[in-house]
Amino acid sequence: MNVYFLTFGCKVNLYETENMKQLFSEAGYTVSAEETSADIFAVNSCTVTGTGDKKLKKELRRLRRSYPNSVIVLTGCFPQAFSEEAEKIPEADIVTGTKNRAELPSLVESFIRERSHIVSVCPYTRKEKFEDMCNTRYENNTRAFLKIQDGCGMFCTYCIIPYSRGGFRSKPIEDIIAETKGFAEAGYKEIVLVGINLSFYGVDFGKRLADAVEAVCGVEGIERVRLSSIEPETITEEDVKRLSKLEKLCPHFHLSLQSGCDKTLKAMNRRYLTADYEKLVNNLRNNFKNCSITTDIIVGFPDETEEDFRQSLEFAEKIGFARSHIFPYSKRSGTPAAEMENQVPEEIKHRRAAEMAASMDASTRKFMQSQVGAVFPVLFEREKSDGFPHGYTPNYTPVKILTKYSNKSLRNSVFYVKIVSAEKDHCVGKLIINN
Ligand code: SF4
Structure with a gap:
């Protein structure tokens, strides 16, 4: 039988979809490159925004309409965070969350045998250990994603992830080295380390992100190592010093800013202020030659006044990002920010997003221009x-x-x-x- 995979969301989901492909191949299924030849659809969902949920449901309706006799598996963050809502989605035959996905092929077999709706979402206890669905298999490519961390316990007020992914847990160093060696043997030159909150790597067993990066850089055959998004508050001066000694580590840091206004950062329950952020950026720029800093910024967070927005814009301009992703705040039910007073009207959010995006595009152009001659x-x-x-x-x-x-x-x-x-x-x- 043929399985076609659809992935919504971040690089961690992409890594996990690759794991699922392997899991199904090992169980005797064929991974289909075309949806038209699929008997089974595995939809790996994201639930970071309410808009994303709407797109997911629309896609599930489209699949069911187009392939009425197929088996549809809904897995990932959406069912994990909103299991009651997910189990009522009529198009999904099998509903699982982000835990225990190694069982997926056997759940599909039971469904095919009995044709009865399956819901298997296991809640997190926050005591879990890091788990992959299977050992990663490697095919030749340029850049490999390596998931080394899962979960988050920071509870930023706008974010659903701590509810959909459980607490911090990290891949042991020896497993990271073994997997990196496998990537090197398969011909990969570049490894991107990914995690739900990568900066907290090792907090569950007394290690730091720098330990994992040093281990990966030590693997022969790997020429470049990149970090995906990192949180500013966890990176110390000592970490920067250690990281700057690693020649294979690429000087690109995606440091989530979210807002350039201290009042808004506090309301978001972020644990740094703009001054801390700027200090870290300066430290990185002083230690990494021709370093680029990229970021994510939310505009129109509840109670963000025009003055707060201006502060955020001016701070972002001052940092001079090489690239930025701008998001108008999207209410995520189940999070504290969704219940906050003074929600910003949609038209104001979109106007601010357009203004921030135009300014950040100018920063990008300036950054690109600064590279000429190098x-x-x-x-x-x-x-x-x-x-x-x-x-x-x-x-x-x-x-x-x-x-x-x-x-x-x-x-x-x-x-x-x-x-x-x-x-x-x-x-x-x-x-x-x-x-
Ligand atoms: S640090 Fe905040 S935004 Fe990032 S995953 Fe954790 S709760 Fe979400």
Whole structure:
């Protein structure tokens, strides 16, 4: 039987979908590349925003309409956080959360045998240990995601994740090393460390994120290591010092800001102020050459006044982000912020989001311009549909080469490139060393 996978949400979900594919293959199913040949749909959901839930339900309705006889499995964060709502979704034959997903193939078998609706969502006790669904298998590619951490216990007032993912838990260092070696043997050159709250890696057994990064950098064959999103409050000066000694660690840090206004940060239950954030950014910039800082910003959080928004905008402009994701605050039921007074009207949120996005686009252009003239080792990826090679510098600047290499793909190779010009969201480069 053929299974087709759909993933909503973040890189952790992408990693977990890969695990699920492997799980089903090992159980004798075929992973389908086309939805039209699928007998089973496995939908790995996200529930970070209410808008995302609506899209998920729409997609489930579309699948059921288009493939009335298929088996639909709904798994991931949405059913974990809202199990009662999820089990009432008529399109889903099997509903599971983010826990115990190793059972999925056997749940599908029971459903096929008995044709009766299955709900298997196990609540978190906050005492769980880190678990993967299976051992990762490797196929040749350029960049591999490696999930080393799960869960969060910080309870930011807008965020549902602590309810959908349970408490902090981390992958043991020896398992990280073994998995990284597997990636290296499969030909991967770059590893991206991902987690629900990566910065809290090791808090459950007395280790720090720097320990995991050092371990991954120590694996022969891996040339680059990247960190996905990190939280500012957990990274100490000592951590920055340790990390800056690792040559393979890429100087790109996605530091979630969320707001550049201290009053709003407190209302969000974030545990840093803008001054702490700025200090960390300066520290990173002083320790990592040509370092890029990217971020996420929410606008229109409850009680955000025009003055608060201006403060947030000015702070973001002062930092000078290389790239930013701007989100108008979206009410997430089940979180404290959804119940707060002074919710900001939608039109004001959208106006502020557009203003913040325009300003952050200008920062991105400025950053791209600042790279012109520099020389970087670029790790090339699959050619895009335009046929031009493209890749990323260590500081995650997207680079395009305006020469086609018809009989030689640059994919998964590192070449030195001189940046010759900057576009809105990427740089244009010239190959200067042909290995
Ligand atoms: S730190 Fe805050 S925003 Fe990030 S996952 Fe935890 S609760 Fe959510």
